[in-house]
Amino acid sequence: MAVGAFADRGADLKLVSIEKRFPGFTAIENLNLTIPAGSFFALLGPSGCGKTTTLRLVAGLEEPTNGRILIGGADVTNQKSFQRPVNTVFQSYALFPHMTVLENVAFGLRRRKIGDPVAKAHEALLLVELDHLAHRKPQQLSGGQQQRVALARAIVNRPALLLLDEPLGALDLKLRRQMQLELKTIQEEVGLTFLHVTHDQEEAMTMADTIAVMNKGRIEQMGEPQQLYELPKTAFVANFLGQSNLFTGPVVGTTSTAIAVDVSGEKIVVPVRRAHRASGQVTIGVRPEKLTLHTQGPIHDAGRNVMGPGRVIDVSFSGVSTQYLVAVPGVKTLVVFAQNVAFGPAVHVGAQVWLSWNIDHGFGLDDDPAEAPRYEADLDTKTIARQRRSSLITELEGA
Amino acid sequence: MAFAAFSTTTTPSTDPVARRRSPVALFLLLPGILYLMLFFLTPLVSLLLTSFQAPREFGDIGQYDYAFRWQNYVEVVTTYWPHIVRSFSYALAATFFALLISYPLAYFIGVKARSWPLLQSLMLVLVIAPFFISFLLRTLAWKQLFSDESFVVQSLKALSLLGPEAHVTGTAFSVIFGLTYNFIPFMTLPLYTTLERLDVRYLEAGNDLYASPFQVFRKVTIPLSMPGIVAGTLLTFIPAAGDYINASRDFLGGTGTQMMGNVIEANFLVLQNYPTAAALSIILMTVILVIVSIYVKRSGTEELL
Ligand SMILES: Nc1ncnc2c1ncn2[C@@H]1O[C@H](COP(=O)(O)OP(=O)(O)OP(=O)(O)O)[C@@H](O)[C@H]1O
Ligand SMILES: [Mg+2]
Numbered sequence: 001m002a003v004g005a006f007a008d009r010g011a012d013l014k015l016v017s018i019e020k021r022f023p024g025f026t027a028i029e030n031l032n033l034t035i036p037a038g039s040f041f042a043l044l045g046p047s048g049c050g051k052t053t054t055l056r057l058v059a060g061l062e063e064p065t066n067g068r069i070l071i072g073g074a075d076v077t078n079q080k081s082f083q084r085p086v087n088t089v090f091q092s093y094a095l096f097p098h099m100t101v102l103e104n105v106a107f108g109l110r111r112r113k114i115g116d117p118v119a120k121a122h123e124a125l126l127l128v129e130l131d132h133l134a135h136r137k138p139q140q141l142s143g144g145q146q147q148r149v150a151l152a153r154a155i156v157n158r159p160a161l162l163l164l165d166e167p168l169g170a171l172d173l174k175l176r177r178q179m180q181l182e183l184k185t186i187q188e189e190v191g192l193t194f195l196h197v198t199h200d201q202e203e204a205m206t207m208a209d210t211i212a213v214m215n216k217g218r219i220e221q222m223g224e225p226q227q228l229y230e231l232p233k234t235a236f237v238a239n240f241l242g243q244s245n246l247f248t249g250p251v252v253g254t255t256s257t258a259i260a261v262d263v264s265g266e267k268i269v270v271p272v273r274r275a276h277r278a279s280g281q282v283t284i285g286v287r288p289e290k291l292t293l294h295t296q297g298p299i300h301d302a303g304r305n306v307m308g309p310g311r312v313i314d315v316s317f318s319g320v321s322t323q324y325l326v327a328v329p330g331v332k333t334l335v336v337f338a339q340n341v342a343f344g345p346a347v348h349v350g351a352q353v354w355l356s357w358n359i360d361h362g363f364g365l366d367d368d369p370a371e372a373p374r375y376e377a378d379l380d381t382k383t384i385a386r387q388r389r390s391s392l393i394t395e396l397e398g399a
Numbered sequence: 400m401a402f403a404a405f406s407t408t409t410t411p412s413t414d415p416v417a418r419r420r421s422p423v424a425l426f427l428l429l430p431g432i433l434y435l436m437l438f439f440l441t442p443l444v445s446l447l448l449t450s451f452q453a454p455r456e457f458g459d460i461g462q463y464d465y466a467f468r469w470q471n472y473v474e475v476v477t478t479y480w481p482h483i484v485r486s487f488s489y490a491l492a493a494t495f496f497a498l499l500i501s502y503p504l505a506y507f508i509g510v511k512a513r514s515w516p517l518l519q520s521l522m523l524v525l526v527i528a529p530f531f532i533s534f535l536l537r538t539l540a541w542k543q544l545f546s547d548e549s550f551v552v553q554s555l556k557a558l559s560l561l562g563p564e565a566h567v568t569g570t571a572f573s574v575i576f577g578l579t580y581n582f583i584p585f586m587t588l589p590l591y592t593t594l595e596r597l598d599v600r601y602l603e604a605g606n607d608l609y610a611s612p613f614q615v616f617r618k619v620t621i622p623l624s625m626p627g628i629v630a631g632t633l634l635t636f637i638p639a640a641g642d643y644i645n646a647s648r649d650f651l652g653g654t655g656t657q658m659m660g661n662v663i664e665a666n667f668l669v670l671q672n673y674p675t676a677a678a679l680s681i682i683l684m685t686v687i688l689v690i691v692s693i694y695v696k697r698s699g700t701e702e703l704l
Contacts, residue, residue: 059607060606061606061607080606082606086607087608088604088607090600090604090607094598094600094601094603095604096601096619098622098623107610107618108608111608111610157608157609
């Protein structure tokens with residue numbers, strides 16, 4: 001594709017068995033990825049998992065050790081960065097310090113000899129609400145303003161493929177939501193292809209058509225946001241994208257529609273179509289908001305899984321919902337989110353409760369349970385803090 | 400008095416900045432100011448006065464009286480204008496060649512060799528190493544290499560690249576060569592220090608924004624290394640314009656390559672014509688000042704383009 005004009009539509013991106021090795025470190029191993037033209041694709045993953053490296057490979061700033069990169073069907077693996085119809089919003093912004101904001105934004109247009117670069121640059125700056133600062137130097141802007149300039153500098157080129165490396169990380173919530181909307185509008189209007197890297201799972205879920213969750217240089221799972229959330233394939237995805245209550249146990253019964261898993265004596269049923277594995281040791285799970293608390297039990301309902309009794313060890317109020325931590329002896333501590341439909345928490349710390357959930361809400365992972373713990377270290381800080389706290393509490397209770 | 404001026408222009412008690420700035424800063428600056436008065440301003444005034452001196456009536460050679468003989472300047476310019484022009488063109492040429500040689504060198508050491516620190520320090524040592532030998536000796540060594548009997552010149556003659564009667568020493572080439580050679584470290588080191596801090600992410604951003612490697616170099620690398628370029632060219636140009644070793648007949652120069660430094664030296668030490676030497680020095684200084692201030696100003700604004 002020629003780089004001498006604006007792209008009239010997005011191009012698809014295809015990564016074929018990409019591998020990237022740095023001296024003594026494999027950053028990406030065997031990455032296969034297809035991003036359809038005109039889609040908003042989010043790459044989600046913990047710090048250091050290889051997201052930036054993937055973008056750099058696509059932009060041509062890094063050469064893959066193995067594999068091929070195709071943009072719009074054309075093999076660009078051997079093309080230089082400036083020849084590729086791609087622009088990047090860099091994680092570090094990389095705004096030219098010797099140019100004004102306006103010249104930064106007009107830089108790409110000038111290199112491609114596109115008519116009226118100054119007017120177009122002003123337009124892009126208006127879009128990010130920074131036109132009044134067009135004649136400042138980047139050093140004279142705040143972090144969030146710099147980030148928006150970086151965004152304008154890339155978007156103004158209308159590239160067939162736009163790479164965004166955490167482009168909204170430095171913005172406050174309100175501005176971030178606004179920019180998300182702005183980005184989504186631009187992407188849809190022109191039909192450009194966006195490859196968006198982010199830490200923020202909510203951002204990924206609301207903006208992207210497709211999300212790929214990356215971990216340690218590999219794609220763990222890829223799909224529509226809802227599918228990823230409802231049917232995570234691995235423990236890593238189940239915990240990285242929202243929270244999950246996971247249980248491990250052997251499959252003790254199978255019918256044509258469901259499997260039964262023995263979790264410390266309780267029989268938990270998961271529909272076959274929602275389970276990635278149907279025999280041997282399996283890990284199954286359920287999302288915290290799918291759980292219902294009962295103060296009286298046990299409940300007998302063929303359509304629900306029941307667990308308990310357990311004890312409420314923590315209640316934390318967070319506005320729309322309340323989070324309960326329930327320690328069930330022999331199983332583990334479960335997280336429950338309950339909507340605050342009534343005034344105040346339904347139960348208090350120390351209360352005895354049972355938990356139940358619709359069997360259609362459970363899911364079975366594809367992980368080999370023996371391998372699952374290797375992901376523990378990468379959990380987000382909030383979860384780690386919570387785990388610390390609950391282990392401390394159990395320790396205190398044991399003493 | 401400075402203090403008085405200070406307090407009348409600002410409202411002293413209400414402006415904390417002005418209050419904080421005055422006494423301590425001036426006190427700390429005092430030694431420097433005294434030093435400059437003593438060792439810079441005094442000789443400068445003395446030089447200026449000397450440049451207007453007139454020969455003593457019925458006096459000996461080298462005896463002059465204070466006067467206001469501005470004709471000294473007219474005489475100096477009419478007599479020595481070729482030397483003045485030559486000084487600045489040689490210095491300009493040497494600065495240009497030094498920049499041409501040093502920039503790629505500094506770029507390689509400061510940017511390309513970043514992942515090999517050992518190579519980086521080795522190359523830096525190689526750039527600085529010549530400093531350990533007196534530059535008189537090094538310049539003499541070049542004179543040997545360029546002398547008519549030397550292997551280099553003999554070979555060039557054998558290959559007919561040089562006429563049988565041609566010389567290398569005493570030509571403009573050998574003087575500019577010597578100047579370039581001697582000032583390369585002064586060019587390379589400031590360039591290296593700026594290029595070493597050059598953030599390659601800016602170059603990547605340039606590449607990402609459709610700039611070819613050459614355009615990135617012109618639009619990003621050069622402007623970002625401007626401080627090093629300005630420092631290096633000044634450190635080369637200023638001493639080169641006043642240099643009298645390379646162009647001296649004892650070293651690489653000849654009768655047709657004399658620069659202002661040589662003329663000043665001859666007038667001062669040999670002819671004892673102090674006013675002429677002083678007037679030449681003042682002219683040299685003024686021209687350098689004018690050129691440098693124009694240059695700094697222009698390079699400062701060009702950065703913004
Ligand atoms: N030039 C390099 N040499 C060696 N290792 C590198 C290099 N660049 C990146 N890495 C390593 O590759 C891994 C992936 O890095 P990358 O920058 O892609 O992470 P990331 O997913 O973007 O993380 P973050 O979310 O923190 O930005 C990291 O462990 C990093 O240390
Ligand atoms: Mg990154």
